[in-house]
Amino acid sequence: MNLDKLKTTAGLDLAGKRVLVRADLNVPVRDGRVSDATRLERLVPGLKDLAGRGAKVIVISHFGRPKNGPEAEFSLKPVADTFASLLGTKVAFAADCIGDAAAATVGAMKNGDIAVLENLRFHKGEEKNDPAFAAELAKLGDIFVGDAFSCAHRAHASTEGVTHHLPSYAGPLLMEEINALRTALEIPQRPTAAVVGGAKVSTKIPVLTNLVAKVDKLIIGGGMANTFLQAQGVNVGKSLAEPDFHKTALEIMAAAKAKGCEIVLPVDAVIAREFKDGAANEVVALDKVPADAMILDAGPASVKHVAAILDGCKTLLWNGPMGAFEISPFGEGTFALAKQAARLTKAGKLVSVAGGGDTVAALNAASVTGDFTYVSTAGGAFLEWLEGQELPGIAALTRG
Ligand code: AMP
Secondary structure (H helix, E strand, C coil): CCHHHCCCCCCCCCCCCEEEEECCCCCCEECCEECCCHHHHHHHHHHHHHHHCCCEEEEECCCCCCCCCCCHHHCCHHHHHHHHHHHCCCEEEECCCCHHHHHHHHHCCCCCCEEEECCHHHCHHHHHCCHHHHHHHHCCCCEEEECCHHHCCCCCCCCCHHHHCCCEEECHHHHHHHHHHHHHHHCCCCCEEEEECCCCCCCCHHHHHHHHCCCCEEEECHHHHHHHHHHCCCCCCCCCCCHHHHHHHHHHHHHHHHHCCEEECCCEEEEECCCCCCCCEEEEEHHHCCCCCEEEEECHHHHHHHHHHHHCCCEEEEECCCCCCCCCCCCHHHHHHHHHHHHHHHCCCCEEEEECHHHHHHHHHCCCHHHCCEEECCHHHHHHHHCCCCCHHHHHHHCC
16 A cells, blocks of 8 residues: 555535545534534535535444444434534435435535535445446446545445546545654654553454554553563562463563663552542552552653653654553553653653553543644554554555
8 A cells, every 4th residue: 555645525516516525424413413523523624625615525323233224323414413503504315325315415415515425334245345236336426436434444435446437535533643654653753662551452452463563662561461471480479460461571572672672661650459539549660569469550760751651752652551540540640641641742752642542541631632743543454554464445545
């Protein structure tokens, strides 16, 4: 996949053109109302740009996981209504994303109009990447714009199939995300650090394997650090750990050594005997974890050590918390390091890119999301990129 082959619609004459935009409108909806419109807000400037250039802008997306065709609770109608108010314009809504309803809505559009079509996943052909369904979608547009990075790890009809039928371009949000990730991982300023935390080694083996080949320092935190420590003979008491993955942990350490990547593990820990808010806790050195205790956060010496490493780096990639940050006070290690990364970024010393659901939640809790260079809200696609995988929805846009 040659990312330099991605084209945008810049410079194209779009007047009167039907532009089919694959966006990610999969936002949280509660009681028929959008409860977090961040994703929609980010789409507004790009869609306004297309409309302002005289295009007929047709937005398609999935929403939730409907199992058996159309279901009211998975309708995109409330999302289309919120979109209309954010765009400050009327947004037509088609009750189906293909067939007569879609054709009628699109047929009635004037230059500069915006329409949203009903949930793609009301048709099984979407997730199956059924060529016939992709062809039906493609009938609605003259060109296709892929602008849903978060869906690009799936070869679905609306992310991959449709590109076989229409001239296809990368949208502005997708480009922004790719540029941020390339800056952090493919063409970074060195030295580079990656923080990988979270619960388990088993879910992030490909991420760790790919990163040791690419970054200068790999900082491992959270529950997965316990497995690495245990593999080296450290007694981690009742901590979350995966003894079945000792061998994997040691292999990753050996690969890192061979590639000149320094693996950084905690040197102390905040331990508790209960996994709950306000549990009595103490800081111990790693050779002093009592048999009946759990490691729930990185200790102050670990935080200091990692903060000093970040201070010496120019690029940071972050996925996964350093501890059980959702329960107080075991988020302190994660929050302190997030604040340090934010400070260095604000001072112009660090390019910081973070992503993943828990990581975004942790950065929000530390009130530093806006201070990072880029924060990705794409869960699966972000992780697959970190794994070094080719994302089919992006590869499809590079075919030219
Ligand atoms: P992941 O989805 O793999 O990124 O894992 C995130 C989860 O890991 C969060 O819910 C954290 O609470 C949890 N976690 C991180 N560190 C620990 C730890 N030391 N013990 C238990 N859970 C942890």
